[in-house]
Amino acid sequence: MTPLYQINIRKTLADAHLEEAIYAATARLMDHRRQVVGPQALPDYQELREQARRIKQHTLENLDAYLEQFEAQVQARGGVVVWARDGGEAADFLLELARRKQARLIVKSKSMTTEEIGLRERLEQHHLETVETDLGEYIIQLAQERPYHIVAPALHKTRYEVGEIFRRRLGVPEETVPEKQTKIARRVLRQKFLAADIGVTGANFLVADSGAVVLVENEGNARLTTSAPRIHVALAGIEKLIPRAQDLAVFLKLLGRSATGQPLTVYTSLLAGPRREGELDGPEEFYVVLLDNGRTRVLADRDKRQSLYCIRCGACLNHCPVYRRIGGHNYPWVYSGPIGKIISPQFQGLMQDPWLPFASSLCAACAEVCPVKIEIPRLLLELRAEIVKTWRRERQKRLERWAFRLWAWAMRRPRIYEMLALAAGALMGEEAGRGWLAKAPALLNAGPLRAWFSQRDLPPPGRTFRQLWRTRTARVR
Amino acid sequence: MPARVSLFVTCLVDQFFPQVGLAMAEVLERIGYRVDFPEAQTCCGQPAFNTGYREEARQVAQHFLEVFREADYVVVPSGSCTAMITRHYEELFARQPEWLEQARRLAPRVWEFSRFLLEVAGVEDVGARLEAVVTYHDGCHALRELGIREGPRRLLARVRGLELREMDTAEECCGFGGTFAVKFPELSGAMARTKLEAIRRTGARYVVSIDSSCLMQIGGALSRAGLPVQPLHLAEVLARR
Numbered sequence: 232m233t234p235l236y237q238i239n240i241r242k243t244l245a246d247a248h249l250e251e252a253i254y255a256a257t258a259r260l261m262d263h264r265r266q267v268v269g270p271q272a273l274p275d276y277q278e279l280r281e282q283a284r285r286i287k288q289h290t291l292e293n294l295d296a297y298l299e300q301f302e303a304q305v306q307a308r309g310g311v312v313v314w315a316r317d318g319g320e321a322a323d324f325l326l327e328l329a330r331r332k333q334a335r336l337i338v339k340s341k342s343m344t345t346e347e348i349g350l351r352e353r354l355e356q357h358h359l360e361t362v363e364t365d366l367g368e369y370i371i372q373l374a375q376e377r378p379y380h381i382v383a384p385a386l387h388k389t390r391y392e393v394g395e396i397f398r399r400r401l402g403v404p405e406e407t408v409p410e411k412q413t414k415i416a417r418r419v420l421r422q423k424f425l426a427a428d429i430g431v432t433g434a435n436f437l438v439a440d441s442g443a444v445v446l447v448e449n450e451g452n453a454r455l456t457t458s459a460p461r462i463h464v465a466l467a468g469i470e471k472l473i474p475r476a477q478d479l480a481v482f483l484k485l486l487g488r489s490a491t492g493q494p495l496t497v498y499t500s501l502l503a504g505p506r507r508e509g510e511l512d513g514p515e516e517f518y519v520v521l522l523d524n525g526r527t528r529v530l531a532d533r534d535k536r537q538s539l540y541c542i543r544c545g546a547c548l549n550h551c552p553v554y555r556r557i558g559g560h561n562y563p564w565v566y567s568g569p570i571g572k573i574i575s576p577q578f579q580g581l582m583q584d585p586w587l588p589f590a591s592s593l594c595a596a597c598a599e600v601c602p603v604k605i606e607i608p609r610l611l612l613e614l615r616a617e618i619v620k621t622w623r624r625e626r627q628k629r630l631e632r633w634a635f636r637l638w639a640w641a642m643r644r645p646r647i648y649e650m651l652a653l654a655a656g657a658l659m660g661e662e663a664g665r666g667w668l669a670k671a672p673a674l675l676n677a678g679p680l681r682a683w684f685s686q687r688d689l690p691p692p693g694r695t696f697r698q699l700w701r702t703r704t705a706r707v708r
Numbered sequence: 709m710p711a712r713v714s715l716f717v718t719c720l721v722d723q724f725f726p727q728v729g730l731a732m733a734e735v736l737e738r739i740g741y742r743v744d745f746p747e748a749q750t751c752c753g754q755p756a757f758n759t760g761y762r763e764e765a766r767q768v769a770q771h772f773l774e775v776f777r778e779a780d781y782v783v784v785p786s787g788s789c790t791a792m793i794t795r796h797y798e799e800l801f802a803r804q805p806e807w808l809e810q811a812r813r814l815a816p817r818v819w820e821f822s823r824f825l826l827e828v829a830g831v832e833d834v835g836a837r838l839e840a841v842v843t844y845h846d847g848c849h850a851l852r853e854l855g856i857r858e859g860p861r862r863l864l865a866r867v868r869g870l871e872l873r874e875m876d877t878a879e880e881c882c883g884f885g886g887t888f889a890v891k892f893p894e895l896s897g898a899m900a901r902t903k904l905e906a907i908r909r910t911g912a913r914y915v916v917s918i919d920s921s922c923l924m925q926i927g928g929a930l931s932r933a934g935l936p937v938q939p940l941h942l943a944e945v946l947a948r949r
Contacts, residue, residue, distance in 0.1 A: 553899075589759075592883055593848070638755070643768065682891075692724065696722040
C-alpha cells in the first residue's frame with residue numbers, strides 16, 4: 232500500500248501549475264538574497280554567519296542565566312514574564328488574561344511560534360475572536376489553511392484565489408488586483424486594530440540585557456498590534472534569546488537578507504515594557520510568554536542542539552530542491568523545508584513521521600545559505616541513523632535491514648561482490664548493447680529497481696571495470 | 709621511478725561505467741603516473757551511511773581502509789565518494805579511536821580526480837581534444853562538501869575544440885541522492901527533469917560531471933526523454949585526443 236505522504240507528494244507533483252508557481256516564487260527569493268549577500272554587497276557575509284552561529288551557541292550553552300537576566304530586565308521595565316511549558320499553558324494564560332480584562336477581540340501579527348502551538352485555534356475554541364493582521368497570514372486564516380512557508384505563508388495562493396477567498400469570506404466583490412486586495416484587507420483590519428483589546432505578537436529576538444522584544448516586519452501590522460490595543464503579549468520560544476542589544480548588529484544584517492533579500496526590513500521594533508509616564512504610545516500592559524514546548528529536550532542533546540539556532544528566515548526552504556517541488560503542505564508540521572525536517576522529529580517524536588529525514592537528496596544547498604550555519608545535512612544523517620536503530624530494536628523494516636546486512640557482508644568479500652555484480656549484469660544483460668535499459672528484467676522488477684525504472688533508464692550492464700582492467704593488464708604484459 | 713597512484717574506481721563505475729575508470733587510468737598514465745588497481749576494493753560504504761545504516765557502513769568502510777592502507781595516493785572519479793572517505797569517516801568512526809586514526813591517516817592521500825590533477829600533479833592541460841559544446845553539472849557533494857567549483861572548469865577550458873556553455877542551474881541538485889532516488893522516485897524524477905530542461909537550453913551535446921552517480925541519474929533521464937545529449941565523465945573528456 233502506498234503511504235499517504237507519498238500520495239500527497241505525488242498529487243503536488245502532478246499539479247504542474249502549483250509546482251511551477253512555487254519554483255518561480257522561490258527562485259525570485261533566491262535571486263533577491265544573492266544580490267545582497269555577494270562579496271560586493273556584503274563583504275563580511277561569511278564572518279557574520281560565523282559570528283551569528285557563535286552567539287547562538289554561546290547563548291544556548293548559558294541559556295539559564297540569560298533567561299533569568301531577561302526576566303529581571305522585563306520586570307524592571309514594568310513588564311511580566313510568563314513561563315509556559317507547552318501550548319496549552321500558553322493558551323491558558325491568554326484565556327485567563329482575556330477573561331480578567333474582559334477582552335473580546337485579539338489582533339495578531341505573524342508568528343510561527345503561535346502557529347506551532349495552534350494558538351489561534353485554541354483561542355477561537357473559547358469564542359475569543361482572533362484576527363491575523365499580516366496580509367499573507369490573514370489570507371491563510373480566511374482560507375482555513377496553515378502557512379505554506381515560514382516567511383511567506385500564502386506563497387502558493389494566486390491573486391485569483393485570493394480574490395475568491397475575499398469574496399467568499401468577506402462578502403466583497405471579487406477583486407484580482409493585488410493592490411486593491413490589500414486595500415480591502417486594510418479596511419477590514421483597521422477596524423479590528425481599533426477595536427482590539429489585546430495584541431499578540433511573536434518575537435524575532437529577545438534581548439537579555441535590556442528585556443526587549445525585537446520584531447522585524449514589512450507591513451507595519453506588528454507595530455499596530457503592539458501599540459493600538461491596551462495590552463501587548465509577545466509569545467516566543469526560549470531559544471530566541473540573544474545576550475546584548477549590540478548583537479542585533481549581526482542578526483539584523485543577516486535576517487532580512489536571508490529571508491527576502493532586504494538589507495533591512497521596513498520596520499524593526501525594539502519593545503521593552505509598557506508605556507511609561509510621559510510616553511505617547513505603547514501598551515498599558517506588557518507580557519512576554521516564554522515557551523518551552525520541547526525546546527529544553529532538544530537543548531539537552533549536545534549534537535543536535537544547533538537546531539535551536541534557527542532564526543526562521545526561510546532561506547533553506549527557498550533553496551531546497553525538495554521544498555521547491557512539493558511545497559509547504561506536504562510536511563507533517565507547521566515548519567516545512569529542511570529546517571522542518573530536522574526539528575519536527577526532535578519536537579514531535581522521532582517515529583511520528585520516520586520518512587521525513589529521508590526525503591532529502593542531501594544536496595546541502597540549505598546548509599550553504601543558512602545564516603546561522605546549522606549543519607542540516609549532518610543532522611538529517613544523524614536522525615536517519617537514530618531511526619534505523621529504532622527499526623532494528625523494534626524489528627521493523629525487515630527487508631531493508633536484511634538487504635543492507637547482506638550488502639555489507641558481500642562488500643567485504645571481493646570475490647562474492649564480483650560474482651553478484653556479474654550475476655546482476657547477466658540478468659539485465661538480455662537487452663544490453665542497445666543503449667540504456669528502459670525496464671527491469673521480469674525477475675528483478677521489484678523494489679528499488681522498479682522505482683528506478685519508474686522514472687529513468689539505467690546504463691547497460693556489460694563488463695565490469697575489473698574485468699576490463701585484467702584484460703588491459705594482460706595486454707600490457 | 710614515477711609516483712604510484714591507486715585507483716578507487718567506486719562501485720558505480722565498476723558496475724555501470726567501466727570506461728570512466730579506464731579513462732582515468734589513461735589520463736594519469738599520460739601525465740607520468742604509475743597506476744594500480746587494488747583488486748580487493750569494493751565500495752566506500754556511502755549507500756549504507758546515507759540511509760542510516762551506520763553499522764553496515766562501518767564494516768564496509770573498514771574494508772576500504774584495509775585495502776588502501778599502504779597506498780601513496782588514492783584517486784577517485786567521484787566527489788561524493790571522496791567526501792565520504794575524507795569527511796564522513798570522521799563521524800562514522802567517532803567512537804572507534806583505532807579506526808578513526810586509520811581513517812585520518814588515509815584521508816590526506818585520498819583525492820578526487822580533478823583536484824588530484826590540479827593540486828598534486830599540477831597539470832591543467834592533459835593534451836585532450838573534443839570538438840563539441842559541453843555543459844558542466846556540479847555534483848552537490850563535490851561542490852558543497854569539497855568546495856570543487858572552478859577546477860573542473862579550468863581543466864575543460866584547456867581541452868582543444870571544446871566549448872563550455874554553462875547552464876543556469878548548474879549548482880542545483882540532479883535529484884539522485886543515493887537511496888533517495890528509489891525511496892522518493894517521483895520527487896527524484898521531477899528534480900532530474902528540471903535539470904534536463906536546463907541542459908537542453910544550453911544546446912550542449914554532452915553534459916559533463918565529476919560524479920558518475922549524477923551522470924547515472926541525468927543520463928537515465930536523458931535517455932528516457934529521448935534527448936540527444938550524452939552524459940560524460942570529466943575523465944572521459946580528458947582521455948579524448
